[in-house]
Amino acid sequence: MNPSHVVLGGLKCGFSVEVMNSKTIRVRRLSSGMGKEAADWHAVYELCCRTGNGGTPIARDRWEFFGRLWVEPYKNIFPQWTYVAEAESAIIGYLTGCPDTLAFAKVKFWNFSLLLLVDVFRGRYRRNRDARRFVRQIFGLEKGPERVFPRGLSRKIRQDYPAHLHMNVEAGWRGSGVGTELVEKFFSDLRSAGIPAVHLYCGADPLEFYRHLGFTELAKITFCGAVIHVVGCRFRD
Numbered sequence: 001m002n003p004s005h006v007v008l009g010g011l012k013c014g015f016s017v018e019v020m021n022s023k024t025i026r027v028r029r030l031s032s033g034m035g036k037e038a039a040d041w042h043a044v045y046e047l048c049c050r051t052g053n054g055g056t057p058i059a060r061d062r063w064e065f066f067g068r069l070w071v072e073p074y075k076n077i078f079p080q081w082t083y084v085a086e087a088e089s090a091i092i093g094y095l096t097g098c099p100d101t102l103a104f105a106k107v108k109f110w111n112f113s114l115l116l117l118v119d120v121f122r123g124r125y126r127r128n129r130d131a132r133r134f135v136r137q138i139f140g141l142e143k144g145p146e147r148v149f150p151r152g153l154s155r156k157i158r159q160d161y162p163a164h165l166h167m168n169v170e171a172g173w174r175g176s177g178v179g180t181e182l183v184e185k186f187f188s189d190l191r192s193a194g195i196p197a198v199h200l201y202c203g204a205d206p207l208e209f210y211r212h213l214g215f216t217e218l219a220k221i222t223f224c225g226a227v228i229h230v231v232g233c234r235f236r237d
């Protein structure tokens with residue numbers, strides 16, 4: 001359970017992407033969880049669960065809690081920083097992002113995590129192991145993958161690379177440029193908002209994709225036998 005080593009990497013990178021399949025894939029920025037967009041958010045919840053196990057589906061009985069845990073904070077706090085990719089009238093990819101991770105974490109605790117905790121204690125997610133893990137993490141009895149990095153390092157990364165993102169693309173659409181288009185749109189909006197850099201945590205599989213987009217490795221750590229990477233991308237002026 002204990003982290004076994006930490007490696008710091010380079011800190012600067014460029015950013016250059018190509019737009020592919022722009023005729024068939026449309027990337028759209030969401031704005032709120034209300035009205036017509038309720039269906040979009042529902043599609044994001046479902047896609048998150050269909051891809052939540054390193055790109056493969058998680059068990060159906062975990063969907064309700066898992067989707068809420070990973071999507072609701074973005075929907076409630078910064079809905080305008082979530083993007084969906086559409087093709088053939090279906091949502092085939094999403095990116096949930098945030099321009100200021102430090103601010104997000106504070107709001108998330110009071111406006112999301114505490115409410116979820118209350119629901120867990122009221123028995124809404126009985127026998128759900130994700131809910132049990134969430135409670136243990138809130139009370140500091142267990143570390144999530146991001147928390148295994150030394151606290152000072154995580155804080156520095158959040159300061160130097162303030163934005164972060166999570167993303168997933170429907171299995172049948174991977175390798176078609178969808179992920180690139182989502183990141184490209186997010187980066188463009190971050191630059192317009194004056195945000196200097198972005199980071200994310202990932203496993204080994206998508207590392208090459210992020211490198212391709214100009215991310216460099218900032219740190220990595222071995223946790224429960226798997227390597228977790230933190231990668232960052234700093235925008236050039």
Ligand SMILES: CC(C)(COP(=O)(O)OP(=O)(O)OC[C@H]1O[C@@H](n2cnc3c(N)ncnc32)[C@H](O)[C@@H]1OP(=O)(O)O)[C@@H](O)C(=O)NCCC(=O)NCCS
Nearest residue numbers: 055168169174175176177178179180202205206208209212
């Ligand atoms: C990782 C992911 C978001 C990338 O989106 P995508 O639409 O498949 O990526 P793109 O088609 O835009 O790929 C851009 C480039 O990166 C490469 N690439 C994409 N995923 C890759 C991977 N897992 N390993 C190596 N290269 C990858 C593509 O081959 C492509 O290179 P090319 O332009 O030379 O052909 C998507 O594959 C996915 O959802 N994977 C499963 C879940 C996951 O890992 N999510 C990320 C969690 S942090």
